[in-house]
Amino acid sequence: MEQKQLKRVDLIFEWDEKNTPIQVLDKTLQKTPDAIILEMIDSGLKGRGGAGFPTGLKWKFTRNEDSEVKYVICNADEGEPGTFKDREILDRVPEKIFTGMAICAYVIGAKEGYIYLRAEYNFLLKSLQQKLDKFNQQLKERQIDFSIYLRSGSGAYVCGEESALFESMEGKRGEPRNKPPYPTVAGYNSKPTVINNVETLVYTCEICRMGAEKFKALGTSDSRGSKVFSVSGDTTKPGIYELELGMPLKDFIDEFGDDDAKAVQVGGASGHCVPRKKFNDTIIGFEGIPTGGSMMIFNSSRSMYNVLHDYLEFFTEESCGQCTPCRVGCQQLLKGIEAVKKGERPPTYLEDLKKLTLTMKIAAKCGLGQSVANPFISIVDNFKEEIIY
Amino acid sequence: MTNTENFVHELAEKHGRTRNALMPILQGVVAREKYLSEEAMIAVARELDISAADVYGTATFYTFLDTVPRGRNVVRVCKTISCHMHNKDEIIRALEEQLKCKVGETTSDKKFTLLTANCLGWCHKGPVMLVNDDVYPELTPQKAIEIIQEYNRKSN
Ligand SMILES: Cc1cc2nc3c(=O)[nH]c(=O)nc-3n(C[C@H](O)[C@H](O)[C@H](O)COP(=O)(O)O)c2cc1C
Ligand code: SF4
Numbered sequence A: 001m002e003q004k005q006l007k008r009v010d011l012i013f014e015w016d017e018k019n020t021p022i023q024v025l026d027k028t029l030q031k032t033p034d035a036i037i038l039e040m041i042d043s044g045l046k047g048r049g050g051a052g053f054p055t056g057l058k059w060k061f062t063r064n065e066d067s068e069v070k071y072v073i074c075n076a077d078e079g080e081p082g083t084f085k086d087r088e089i090l091d092r093v094p095e096k097i098f099t100g101m102a103i104c105a106y107v108i109g110a111k112e113g114y115i116y117l118r119a120e121y122n123f124l125l126k127s128l129q130q131k132l133d134k135f136n137q138q139l140k141e142r143q144i145d146f147s148i149y150l151r152s153g154s155g156a157y158v159c160g161e162e163s164a165l166f167e168s169m170e171g172k173r174g175e176p177r178n179k180p181p182y183p184t185v186a187g188y189n190s191k192p193t194v195i196n197n198v199e200t201l202v203y204t205c206e207i208c209r210m211g212a213e214k215f216k217a218l219g220t221s222d223s224r225g226s227k228v229f230s231v232s233g234d235t236t237k238p239g240i241y242e243l244e245l246g247m248p249l250k251d252f253i254d255e256f257g258d259d260d261a262k263a264v265q266v267g268g269a270s271g272h273c274v275p276r277k278k279f280n281d282t283i284i285g286f287e288g289i290p291t292g293g294s295m296m297i298f299n300s301s302r303s304m305y306n307v308l309h310d311y312l313e314f315f316t317e318e319s320c321g322q323c324t325p326c327r328v329g330c331q332q333l334l335k336g337i338e339a340v341k342k343g344e345r346p347p348t349y350l351e352d353l354k355k356l357t358l359t360m361k362i363a364a365k366c367g368l369g370q371s372v373a374n375p376f377i378s379i380v381d382n383f384k385e386e387i388i389y
Numbered sequence B: 001m002t003n004t005e006n007f008v009h010e011l012a013e014k015h016g017r018t019r020n021a022l023m024p025i026l027q028g029v030v031a032r033e034k035y036l037s038e039e040a041m042i043a044v045a046r047e048l049d050i051s052a053a054d055v056y057g058t059a060t061f062y063t064f065l066d067t068v069p070r071g072r073n074v075v076r077v078c079k080t081i082s083c084h085m086h087n088k089d090e091i092i093r094a095l096e097e098q099l100k101c102k103v104g105e106t107t108s109d110k111k112f113t114l115l116t117a118n119c120l121g122w123c124h125k126g127p128v129m130l131v132n133d134d135v136y137p138e139l140t141p142q143k144a145i146e147i148i149q150e151y152n153r154k155s156n
């Protein structure tokens, strides 16, 4: 059978000798901040950290804030189960991240930038610091008043949530804040802050290198450009792949599945589970199912009860416990599916649990509690027998 | 001043005495002493002029900022879904047998603490574990045991 190959893209890890990141920076700083913002908006780039907010607008809002002190922060807390692309980017092309941050700093008027690296990636600290020292020195030589510093996390998934990340950097418990105010108004140290995902920042550097037009030519009208996918689970080709956005899930499975895929969890524990019968009409992108990059494939030997159980354990452990719907909700969902499995509760109890996740979606304070409904409902609805029996 | 107080003082000199310096200071203590003793937390509170309860409250939020004594080498085996599918249970069993302690415990010679962790960001190469800051992907039970033996030799 002839297989349709997905279109590979090579932007993120490509090293253009004639256009190194620092040269891209020099070239870009010739433009006005407003011209750069227009280019970002025109490119259609949306955040790659999960929420998908248009990057150009984020930069514009922060630029428009009237404040002496502003910050640019790189979110390198990558904790979503199934996601490992940021680690690879941090390891292989950190100069592109630094350049994206420096361009952002120029646009919004920031003098300090931070990279918040999850503790699990501490082994990267030494080489990152060396490369950062060199980059900061290059900025100094150019008389650019901006420096980047490294900060470490300490093992808390919720600190990837932007406001929790600020709390952590401020020396507090990583508990998400109420929004508004949004980071563009009051972020780190309550100052206007741009916080972007590692991959987003690299794309801003790439867009400055090759122009918005070329970037826009990739992907679809709702999902411009490409994205780095982290492929794991029951796959013949586990690893990291940069692919065009807007691909049908079917094509993805044809290439990465093991011929026996029964479901794909798109977007990690907080994402959606897509069963085989829906592979054909599911699009990976902002018009379909968006993802921070995690693509986890399950074949027919896997129990979806175990998968859901793992996810709920994950959320129960990682919930910051600040708000009741999430703290108690996660625990009750876990207990609930265990009770149904043991026959202590009737199968109809699953409907009550689904309602609970919908309550959490409305009442939980941050994205963690709000998104538990995604895996819960998509797994329970599509694999009810496996959950019950 | 005791050793710990001296060390905390050095960290405060290096990172500053603002609240924003709290995490780097606590991380510095854990990197050296493997956990935050009561003495260390009180010393940090004094240096930063905040309450010890604040220090404790912050520390206990974070999995990697332990407030109970840990062995010289902290082993964290990933237990999340991808590694679960790739037999992390076998790795844990092998380590428990090798170290003669259960998950959550420290060996009697205080050389190792065995813990589990959520997704470590190596799902394509699971099962995986961290020993201190170092990562070991694509484990087999045999490989895991050899790695531990190597650390054991090094900590003699
Ligand atoms: C529980 C939770 C965890 C998150 N973890 C991360 C993370 O590890 N990395 C990341 O870039 N964004 C993470 N986010 C999203 C951030 O809050 C934020 O939207 C993102 O960093 C913005 O960057 P972007 O616009 O470039 O995507 C998380 C959100 C939630 C609710
Ligand atoms: S939803 Fe969960 S993680 Fe978010 S603030 Fe509430 S308790 Fe904390």
Ligand code: FES
Residues within 6 Å of the ligand: A081, A082, A083, B078, B079, B080, B081, B082, B083, B084, B118, B119, B120, B121, B122, B123, B126, B128
């Ligand atoms: S699930 Fe083990 S590293 Fe991601």
